[in-house]
Amino acid sequence: MYEDKAVPEGTELIANRAFSGREDIITAIIPDSVREIGTGAFAGCTALESVSLPSSLRRIRKETFDGCTSLKTVTVPHGTEEIGEWAFRGCSSLEAISIPASVTDIAAEAFLLCDALTIIAEQGSYAEKYALKYNIGYEIIKE
Numbered sequence: 001m002y003e004d005k006a007v008p009e010g011t012e013l014i015a016n017r018a019f020s021g022r023e024d025i026i027t028a029i030i031p032d033s034v035r036e037i038g039t040g041a042f043a044g045c046t047a048l049e050s051v052s053l054p055s056s057l058r059r060i061r062k063e064t065f066d067g068c069t070s071l072k073t074v075t076v077p078h079g080t081e082e083i084g085e086w087a088f089r090g091c092s093s094l095e096a097i098s099i100p101a102s103v104t105d106i107a108a109e110a111f112l113l114c115d116a117l118t119i120i121a122e123q124g125s126y127a128e129k130y131a132l133k134y135n136i137g138y139e140i141i142k143e
Contacts, residue, residue, distance in 0.1 A: 006029040006031075007028070007029065007030050007034060009031045009033055010031075010033050011031065011034055012033055012034060012036070013034070013035065013038065014034060014036070014037045014041045015038045015041070016038035016039045016041065017039070017040045017041060017043065018038060018041045018042075019041055019042050019045060020040050020042065020043045020044055020045070021043070022042075022044075022045050023044075023045065023046050023047050024047060025042075025047060025048050026047050026048060026050075026070075027048075027049065027050050027051070028042060028048060028050075028051040028052065029051075029052045030051070030052055030053060030054050030057075031054060032054045032055050032056050033054070033056070034054045034056060034057065035057070035058070036057075036059070036061075037057065037061060037064055038061060039062050039063055039064070040061075040064065041061075041064055042064060042065050043063050043064070043066040043067055044066070044067045044068070045065075045068050046068065046069050046070060047070055048068045048071055049070045049071060049072055050071070050072065050073070051065070051071070051074060053074070053075070053076065053077050053080075054077065055077045055078070055079060056079075057077055057079070057080050058079065058080060058081050058082070059080065059081060059083075059084065060076070060080065060082065060084055061087065062085045062087065062107075063084075063085070063086045063087065063089070064084070064088075065087060065091060066088070066090060066091075067089070067090045068090075068091050069090065069092050069093055070093055071088075071091045071093060072093050072094065072095055072096075073095060073096045073097070074088070074094070074096075074098070075097075076097065076098060076099050076100060077100070078102055079100075079102050080100065081102055081103060081104055081105065082103065082104070082105040082106070083099070083103060083106045083107060084110065085107035085108075085109055085110060086109055086110065086112060087107070087110045088111050088114055089109065089110075089111070090112070090113045090114075091114050091117075092113065092115065092116070093116065094111075094114045094117050095116050095117065095118065096117070096118050096120055097111075097117065097118075097119055098120040099119055099120065099121050099125070099127035100122070100125075100127075101121075101122045101125040101126070103125075103126055103127055104126050105126070106126065106127065106130045108134070111136060114136075117136055117137065118136075118137040118138060119136055119137070119138040119139075120138070120139050120141060121140065122140070122141050123140045123141075128140070
């Protein structure tokens with residue numbers, strides 16, 4: 001049975017690999033109380049299609065969504081500064097990710113094997129430069 005997974009309000013930390021390998025989660029709703037999502041927290045959640053990231057998030061850690069093959073779009077919240085190694089590796093259905101100008105560090109292989117990906121970013125941002133450097137399609141956010 002597929003389900004939405006709402007992390008309870010008041011939770012501040014999602015532990016390393018907390019939901020790793022769960023094949024029954026299609027939507028993950030993470031409240032603003034969450035300050036940190038552990039390494040590989042949602043890795044291998046192959047049915048995960050959408051995730052709501054909290055505005056309090058500053059870093060998307062290594063392997064957070066590694067192998068989430070059904071994930072289609074992601075909006076990184078403003079205030080996030082870093083996207084870690086293999087954070088979205090193997091997200092083969094990932095078509096678009098919006099990355100705010102607050103992100104100033106994206107690991108080289110953060111989007112490895114995301115062949116359909118388009119990065120949506122502000123002109124002149126680190127995300128735009130990253131997309132150009134790694135030959136990833138990108139669109140500039142229209143203001």
